[in-house]
Amino acid sequence: MVEVLNEGLPRVSYLIIGDKSSRSVSSRVQLSNTLIAFQAILGLIMSIVFVSCAQQFANTFVPEPTRSASLTYVRIAAFSALTSTVEVAVGYSTRALDKPDVPLLINGVKTAANIVLDMLFLSPFRVAKIKPTVNTQAAIRLSCDALAALSGLTYYLLKSRRHVTEYREGPGSDADTGKSLRPSLKAWSILARPGFFTFIESAFRNIIYLWLVSGVVKMGETYATAWGIFNTIRWGLVMVPVQALEASASTFIGHYWGVWRKRVGIENHRAKAKNKDLICRYSIQELQSTDFIFGSSSHSSELHRHLSSSIYLRTLRHRHRNPDFPPTDIPLYPPLCSLHICFRSSG
Amino acid sequence: MWRTIDWCYIIYGVSTQLSTILLATRPEMYWWKSFMSNLFWDLPWAIAVTKIGITPDTAWKWHGIIFGGSLVWNGVVTIAWIGLWGWFLKRGKVIWGLTGTEWRPALF
Numbered sequence: 001m002v003e004v005l006n007e008g009l010p011r012v013s014y015l016i017i018g019d020k021s022s023r024s025v026s027s028r029v030q031l032s033n034t035l036i037a038f039q040a041i042l043g044l045i046m047s048i049v050f051v052s053c054a055q056q057f058a059n060t061f062v063p064e065p066t067r068s069a070s071l072t073y074v075r076i077a078a079f080s081a082l083t084s085t086v087e088v089a090v091g092y093s094t095r096a097l098d099k100p101d102v103p104l105l106i107n108g109v110k111t112a113a114n115i116v117l118d119m120l121f122l123s124p125f126r127v128a129k130i131k132p133t134v135n136t137q138a139a140i141r142l143s144c145d146a147l148a149a150l151s152g153l154t155y156y157l158l159k160s161r162r163h164v165t166e167y168r169e170g171p172g173s174d175a176d177t178g179k180s181l182r183p184s185l186k187a188w189s190i191l192a193r194p195g196f197f198t199f200i201e202s203a204f205r206n207i208i209y210l211w212l213v214s215g216v217v218k219m220g221e222t223y224a225t226a227w228g229i230f231n232t233i234r235w236g237l238v239m240v241p242v243q244a245l246e247a248s249a250s251t252f253i254g255h256y257w258g259v260w261r262k263r264v265g266i267e268n269h270r271a272k273a274k275n276k277d278l279i280c281r282y283s284i285q286e287l288q289s290t291d292f293i294f295g296s297s298s299h300s301s302e303l304h305r306h307l308s309s310s311i312y313l314r315t316l317r318h319r320h321r322n323p324d325f326p327p328t329d330i331p332l333y334p335p336l337c338s339l340h341i342c343f344r345s346s347g
Numbered sequence: 348m349w350r351t352i353d354w355c356y357i358i359y360g361v362s363t364q365l366s367t368i369l370l371a372t373r374p375e376m377y378w379w380k381s382f383m384s385n386l387f388w389d390l391p392w393a394i395a396v397t398k399i400g401i402t403p404d405t406a407w408k409w410h411g412i413i414f415g416g417s418l419v420w421n422g423v424v425t426i427a428w429i430g431l432w433g434w435f436l437k438r439g440k441v442i443w444g445l446t447g448t449e450w451r452p453a454l455f
Contacts, residue, residue, distance in 0.1 A: 014371040197374040201381045208389045212413070215396040223406055238356040242363050249364060253371035272439035 002081045004206050005042050008199030009035055010092035015194055017096035018254025021262040025167040026179040027187075029160045032093035034183035035191055036086065036153070043085030050078030060214055063221040069134070076138040083145035090152045095251050097163070102156050110148035117144065352415030358422035366425050369432060376435075380428040384421040392417075 013035060017028050050057070054074040062070050087106055094102035117140045119125075122132045130136065164181065217224045264271035369377040392413045401409050 011370060012374060014367075015374060018371065194374040197378040198370070201374075201378040205381055205385050205389075208385050208393055211393040212389060212396060215393060219401060219406070223403065227410070234353075234356060238360065242360045245360075246363050246367050250367040250371040253367055257372045270439045271436075273433075273436035275437075278433050278436065 001206070002043070002046055002084055004199065004202045005039065005046065005081075005085055006088040007202035009039060009191055009195040010089050011198040011202075012191055012194040013092045013096040014250040014254035015257065016191055017093055018251055019258030019261070020098075020255060021258040022266050023258075024179070026164050026181060028097060029164055030179070030181050030184065031187050031191060032097060032156075032160065033181055034187040035093050036089040036156075037183040038188060038191075039085040039089035040082070043082040046081040046085070047079045050081055051075055054078065061217060063217060063224050065221060072135050073138050076135060076142055079142055080145050083142070083149040086149040087145065087152060090149070090156050094156055094159075095247055096254060097160070098251070099156075099159060099163075100248075100251075102152055102159065105155050106148045106152035109151045110144050113144040113147050114140070352411050352418070355415040355418040359418045362418075362422040362425035365429050368429060373432065376428060376432055380424055383428075384417075384424040388417050388420040 013032070017023075017031050017035075020028065023031075054071055058067050058071055058074050091103040091106060094100065119127075121128045121130070121136055121140060126132070160181075216227055260273070261271075366377060366380060369380055396409075396413065399409070
């Protein structure tokens with residue numbers, strides 16, 4: 001259920017906050033702030049609901065023999081709703097703002113805290129003189145999540161503020177000064193329109209999946225455990241890299257979609273795309289030169305930071321030799337190219 | 348490693364990657380894609396799983412059909428919707444004003 005919240009509004013950040021062609025830096029930061037504030041409120045409400053309904057949850061998703069023992073566990077774990085909504089909202093919006101170091105910090109802090117706390121409280125050579133139970137583990141998990149979410153949020157706030165200040169000091173941003181960065185209802189309504197679709201998508205998918213899983217759990221403890229282990233292994237092996245790639249691909253696609261929409265006109269709702277727009281047949285250098293379309297060079301340096309320095313240098317050299325580059329007719333919706341860039345930047 | 352439904356996860360990876368195109372450009376098409384893929388596979392099985400009486404002997408077979416099949420079917424649907432997405436864009440079909448600042452009701 002928290003997954004539905006996390007996949008509702010935050011997933012539109014690629015489309016909305018990632019659109020750096022038609023939106024100013026401060027409006028994108030304002031949208032991010034709105035997203036995070038809204039998600040945090042929803043997460044808090046969810047946590048309270050979970051704590052009060054712990055019994056019913058245990059009845060549905062835990063097999064009979066272990067049910068009573070897991071009630072406290074469910075209660076402690078309930079607060080992960082709040083930490084996870086904050087964490088996910090910060091993660092999505094910062095990726096769309098081209099600040100992937102924020103989600104990296106979140107996960108880094110979480111892992112480091114987990115190692116330290118596990119050593120102190122759970123390991124065979126633990127310092128704390130207690131008998132660790134499954135609830136100790138839940139408490140440790142919750143404190144790791146809370147610490148990660150808090151540090152991520154702080155880092156994001158510092159970083160976005162500096163980003164806006166830098167942008168406002170730069171050229172061509174006069175109209176941008178004095179714009180509020182506070183969460184607003186207007187910003188929320190911009191997010192909410194596409195967010196409606198991502199929300200119902202996730203809700204429908206998860207309801208059916210939970211229905212299916214509860215059918216599986218009813219078959220008994222052995223099968224439920226085997227199934228759980230199978231899923232955990234697959235999750236680690238397959239889904240983590242897939243989702244990492246998905247996040248960076250979505251970011252680039254969001255940027256390129258924004259560029260294409262600006263090129264055809266944002267109000268042009270019947271724009272036709274050419275084959276060249278859809279399937280990229282352009283060299284990486286040509287793609288790199290999109291800062292002509294992005295406007296100022298301070299914007300494009302963000303994009304470049306994602307890419308390996310060799311590609312970056314090659315681009316600079318190329319532009320130095322060809323000052324008239326690029327041609328005005330650059331294709332700007334190349335999904336396959338954005339994948340290509342992801343591979344390049346990670347490799 | 349390649350037992351039961353492991354190979355299906357390759358399709359999962361590819362279709363997840365492809366559906367980012369829908370997610371980051373037209374969320375309404377992303378929703379339709381996901382709806383189709385769930386409605387015609389997961390939903391029938393969620394109903395059927397209570398009726399077919401799975402025993403420990405047949406559990407992995409059904410597991411493969413239900414969860415592996417879901418990934419394969421999702422892949423098929425995703426490819427179809429990406430095709431549709433490209434076709435819509437080429438024909439200049441209505442794009443919802445989802446990226447604008449004002450709400451625009453659309454025909455599609």
